[in-house]
Amino acid sequence: MTQTDNKNEEKTDFENAIKLCGYGKFHYGFILLCGLIFFCVGCQNGVNSYILPSAECDLNLKSEEKGFLNVAFLIGGVISALFWGVCADTYGRKKIIAATLFIDAIMTFAASFSQTFGVLVVFRALSGFTIGAPGSLICTYLGEFHSSKHRVKAICYVGFFWTLSWLVLPALAWIIIPLKFSFVIMGLHYNSWRFFLAIIGFPSFIMSLIIMTYPESPKFLLSQGKNNKALKILKKIYTINMNNSQLDYPVKYLFVSSNESGNCQRTNENIFKINDGPSSFLFQLLKNAWTQVQALASPPLSYHAIICWTIYFTNMFGYYGFGLWMPELFNRFDKFYKQHPNVTSVSVCNLVALNETTTTTTTSTTLMINKLNCNHQSIDQQVFIDSLIINAVCLFGNLLSGFFADRLERRTMPVLLTFIAGITGIGIYFVNSSRQLLLISCLFSLTISTANFVISSIVVDIFPTYVGALAICIMSCFGRIGAIASNLTLGYFLDINCEIPIFLVAGIVMAGAVLSLLLPSVKT
Secondary structure (H helix, E strand, O other), rough: OOOHHHHHHHHEEEEHHHHOOOOOHHHHHHHHHHHHHHHHHHHHHHHHHHHHHHHHHHHOOOOHHHHHHHHHHHHHHHHHHHHHHHHHHHHHHHHHHHHHHHHHHHHHHHHOOOOOOHHHHHHHHHHHHHHHHHHHHHHHHHHOOOHHHHHHHHHHHHHHHHHHHHHHHHHHHHHOOOOOOOOOOEEEEEEEHHHHHHHHHHHHHHHHHHHHOOOOOOHHHHHHHOOHHHHHHHHHHHHHHHHOOOOOOOOOOOOEEEEEHHHHHHHOOOOOOOOHHHHHHHHHHHHHHHHHHHHOOOOOHHHHHHHHHHHHHHHHHHHHHHHHHHHHHHHHHEEEHHHHOOOOOHHHHHHHHHHHHHHOOHHHHHHHHHHHHHEEEEOOOHHHHHHHHHHHHHHHHHHHHHOOOOEEEOOOOHHHHHHHHHHHHHHHHOOOOHHHHHHHHHHHHHHHHHHHHHHHHHHHHHHHHHHHHHHHHHHHHHHHHHHHHHHHHHHHHHOOOOHHHHHHHHHHHHHHHHHHHOOOEOOO
């Protein structure tokens, strides 16, 4: 190394400084930490599907109430997006993630004692509000400990843990919910589905404690003008990765690169001081929000933001639209085969039409059966098995995306994956059996879920640090709106005209593939 190179490394920007830390034990452990936090988020997003059948009986839920419970959780996340984004860009990623994980654990535990539908909805909405922070911010927090070379790959690998959570959930529900126990605590009825819900909150509590032992994002600290604190963290990372003394770390001074400098000074000046009081806190928070929104509304960030948010909306429209309705279609196939044992094939739309006819002519019988099921609860094992198969296949997609992340041009994976997802979505119309539906579901879930994580990693890569958290939180907000819209669309149209929701969802997903071509073209 020449003397000139040494001088250049002594004073450098964050991107070069994190490269000089090497890539090793610290980063592997950090990916595991963020992955486990994302596992907690995934559990909270999927738990409603497994408590509803039992909660329906205990709380006398109507169909519309069950749907509203899912929507309430998503609405909580939508409302929280801007708030958590501004807080994280002002006060730090780690603090917000740790606090919201802890609060979410409390909300989930309290929800397990719910005795009425209204109380359960309130707690699930609050859980959606709090878990929305780590769900959105974990990609930002993880990405800011990585150089551009490893950033996309790391975020794709963390997506593995989301899929893992949706693999563990049905297995855990399969074990716990059928347990025959029920007792009363201080007048509160408690049974297996409530215990299952309480267990789901436990990992959030553990991770809220563990993350406090990790440092704040050095990139965030640098954007706040805390150069020395950022440098100390980088030195520790260097020591862990390289097994060398901190004195050997070549960087002596960090500076903010030109594309990161933007509003750093203004954001730093606006940080709330504890002794300023609540009125000052609210004022500064609103001031920071306005500053960051202005930055995002200015070209070229506004252009990138609109493209990324719209793509994520289309992807989540498909992911939650088909994803949450697949178990319903599997159930309908199962019922059809039991009623028509000699028939081996039936199209999805014919199946839906038959189900609608049966439902309208046997309402009283259905109500009697539902009451009997409340007294003799049973779990359809095949639904659990199908869910396990689909999510196991998705794990393969997460690993594959991580492998190709730094080998392909930035736009390649989102365009290709989303296009395949759209094609397989159309394929749902042509399936004639539950096994064909399972095959299509596996391919659709693999491609659309992997595409979502790739898009998240691209957003972290595109936006500067001082608005990075806000950008990805608003993107998550658009995704949750897409999830709500798709569920309302499928719920309304599926039994009226089967073709409309299938081709609508597939078409919107493919529109996202076209929009992905407009993403900035940079090799990751």
